Amino acid sequence: MKILQNTVIFMVAVFTVLLPLKLASIVGVPEVISLFPPEIFPWLIISWPVTLFPIVSGVLMILAISVFPLKIGQQFNAFMVSCLWLVLGLTGYLGAINASVKDFVYSQIAHGLGIGAYAITIYFILSNRPHLRRRFLILLASATLLVALLGWEQRLVGFEETRRFVMTQQQETGVAMAGDFMARVMDNRVYSTFASCNNLAGFLLMLMPLVFWYAWKLGSRIEPPYAGRVIFLLIAFLLVMMPFFMTGSRAALAVLFVTTALLLMLFPVDRRLRYAILAVSIISLTTGALAIHFAGRGFWSMFARLDYQRASIIIFAENPILGTGWGDFFHDYMVVKSYPSKEAPHDPHCMLLAYLAQCGIIGGAVCLAVLLWPLWKGWHQIRGYGGKFYDKEDFWIFAGITSGIIHSQVDTNMQVPAIMCYLAALQVSLMIKPCSCDSAKTGLPLKILFLLIAFGAGFASMQKGLHLLRAEKAFAELENLISPNNKGMQHRQVTAQQINSALENCVALKPYSPFPWQMAGDFMFARGVYETAERYYRKALELSPRRASGWYRMHRICQVTNREEEAMVYLHKARALFPLNEDYKHPWKRPNTQQSYPVINNYRRYE
Helix, strand or coil: CHHHHHHHHHHHHHHHHHHHHHCCCCCCCCCCCCCCCCCCHHHHCCCCCCCHHHHHHHHHHHHHHHHCCCCCCCCHHHHHHHHHHHHHHHHHHHHHCCCCCHHHHHHHHHHHHHHHHHHHHHHHHHHHCHHHHHHHHHHHHHHHHHHHHHHHHHHHHHHHHHHHHHHHHHHHHCCCCCHHHHHHHCCCCCCCCCCCHHHHHHHHHHHHHHHHHHHHHHHCCCCCHHHHHHHHHHHHHHHHHHHHHHCCCHHHHHHHHHHHHHHHHHCCCCHHHHHHHHHHHHHHHHHHHHHHHHHCCCCHHHHHHHHHHHHHHHHHHHCCCCCCCCCHHHHHHHHHCCCCCCECCCCCCCHHHHHHHHHHHHHHHHHHHHHHHHHHHHHHHHHCCHHHHHHCHHHHHHHHHHHHHHHCCCCCHHHCHHHHHHHHHHHHHHHCCCCCCCCCCCCHHHHHHHHHHHHHHHHHHHHHHHHHHHHHHHHHHHHHHHCCCCCCHHHHHCCHHHHHHHHHHHHHHCCCCCHHHHHHHHHHHHHCCHHHHHHHHHHHHHHCCCCHHHHHHHHHHHHHCCCHHHHHHHHHHHHHHCCCCHHHCCCCCCCCCCCCCCCCCCCCCEC
C-alpha cells in the first residue's frame, strides 16, 4: 500500500507542475479550438487541450481515495475546504437548467468537477502525510519560477521568433491573419504559458509571497544571513516580479497594493510601519493611475470590466433562483451592454458574479463560502501566532490566497484550471495540521456518504472530460480542413464532400453544438454555395437561437440571394439581440472583391 501511495503522490506532483505549463488555457470558450498535432514533439511545446484536465484530475482523485484512508478529525478544516470546492463543482449543474447552448454547460461542469477533484486529492495526500506539506509548497513555488523563466524567454527571444514565423506563413499561404490575432502577435506583453497576460499576472501575484518566503529562508542559511537574504530576495524579485511587471496588467498591480494594505489592516504591525506602507500604496496607485491615463493604454478596459459586472447584477436580478445558465451571460450581456462595440465577453471577469449570474443564489452562496471561509479560518489561525506572525509560513500562504481571491474578482481566473487548482491547493495546505491522527468522533455513515459522492464526482469528471476531448478533436479536424493557416496553396482544393464528412463526425459526437455547423456554413458561404450555407446556418441558429451573429449570417445569405424583405427581418432580430453592435446598424453589402477562402477569426473576445 505504501508503494501505491508513493506512486499516486508522484503522479500528483507531476500533474501539479504540468498545470501551469500545459493547462493554463481558458475554459468555457467552445468556439476556440485546441491544437491536436499528429507528431509527438509539438506536444512538448504547445498548450494542451483543457479538456484533458478533468480527465486526469478525476483519475487522480479516484486513485488517491482508493489508496489513502479518509482522516477527518484533526484535519477537519482542510476537509471542509476540499469539500467546498467539490460542492462548487456539483453546484455547476444548476447552470445547466436555463442554459441555451449545451457547449458551455459541458465544459463548465467538467471544469468545476475537475477543480473539486484536485482539491480532494491534495487533501487526501496531505491529511495522511502532513510532513509533505512544505515539500508540496516548494513544488508550487518551483513551478511558479519555471513559468516566470519561460516569461523571460518569451520576452527576450520568443516574441521575435513568433513574428518572423507569422510573417513567413502569410507570405507562403498568401492569407492575411485576422486583425486581433496580429495585434496580439505584435504586443510585447508577456503571457508565458498562459492564455493571456492578465491570467499570468494573477498567477504570479498569488504565488509570489511563497516564492519570496522561501528565498528569504534559503538566504538565511548563508553566512552572513543578512547578505544571503538580500541576494536571494533580489534573485527572486528579478525572476518573478519582473515578468509580473512585463505582463502590463494594471488590475494585477492594483490588486498587489490593495492586498498589501488589507494585510496591514488585518494583522497587528507597528503603527508607523502601517501608515508608511499605506501612504506608499496610495501614492503608487495615484501615480500609476496618472501614468496610465496620460502615457499608457488608458482606463477603457477597466470601464469595460465594470460594465461586465454591472450587467451581471442586472442578469442576476432577473434570474435570482437558478441564474441565466452557463454561457448565457454572453448572450444577455449583448442586450444590456452600455457602450457601442463588437466585444461580448463569455465571462463577467468576476468569479463570484459569474456564479451568481449563471447559477443563481445557491451557486453564488457556495462560491462565496469557497472564497471567504478559508480566509476566515486562516486569519484566526495566524492571529494566534502573536507578534511574530510574519515569520510563519502560514502568513505567506494566506497572503497569496488573499491576492489570488481578490484578483479572481477582476479577471477571468475562474476559467483557468492552473490558477483555480493552485488556489485550492494553497487553501487546503493552509488548513493542514501537523498531526495526521484521525478522530473517533467521525461517524462511518458520513465517511461512506462522502466517498460515494467523491467517487461519483470523479467518474463524472472523467466521463465528461473524455466526451469533450473526443468532440474537440473532431472539431479541430474540421477546422484543419477549413483554415488556410499552415496549409499552403494546395489546401484551397478542399472539397465540400470532405467538409461534410468532417462535419458529420462533429455532429455525431456533439449534436448539441452550433459551432461546427456555423464553421462549415462560413466555408460554404465563402465558396458561394449559398443553399448549403443557409441550411447549415439554420441548423446553427436552431441550436443557438440567442446568438446575434447567427441571425446576421442569415441576413447575409438573404442579401446575396436577393430576398430583401426576409433579410431585413433577420437584421432586425440581430439588432434586438445586440443593439450596440455597429455592424448591425446597416444592411450588409457584398464586398466588391471577395476572398476565395474565409479567414477564421479568433472567437475569444468578439461575438
